[in-house]
Amino acid sequence: MAKTKPKADKALYSRLRDSGVRKKVASRVSEALPAKGSKKPSKAHKIADELSSAADSIRERAGGGSRKRSAAAKKAARTRKANAAKRRRSARDGAKGRRGR
Numbered sequence: 719m720a721k722t723k724p725k726a727d728k729a730l731y732s733r734l735r736d737s738g739v740r741k742k743v744a745s746r747v748s749e750a751l752p753a754k755g756s757k758k759p760s761k762a763h764k765i766a767d768e769l770s771s772a773a774d775s776i777r778e779r780a781g782g783g784s785r786k787r788s789a790a791a792k793k794a795a796r797t798r799k800a801n802a803a804k805r806r807r808s809a810r811d812g813a814k815g816r817r818g819r
Contacts, residue, residue: 727751743769 727748734744747769750762 730751731744731748734747735741739747747762747765750759750765752759752762
């Protein structure tokens with residue numbers, strides 16, 4: 719049995735083309751999405767990851783910086799805040815112990 723070409727999602731294709739994506743890329747993306755209820759969209763996820771990495775490299779070259787760095791900075795700030803809270807709590811407990819002598 720011969721494999722048939724998957725039917726493209728015309729609405730997605732039009733939206734991608736309107737946003738400036740090339741015809742070949744738009745058609746690959748719209749054909750990668752499986753019909754509802756069929757198989758997992760692993761091919762679509764792979765293409766989306768490729769497009770995301772391309773967008774990230776454009777942002778980095780444009781001087782916008784990486785979103786990952788921002789996330790790492792937020793995590794570091796959370797860690798510093800948590801460590802400061804631990805220090806305050808133990809200092810308070812130590813002061814209570816010295817007061818009772």
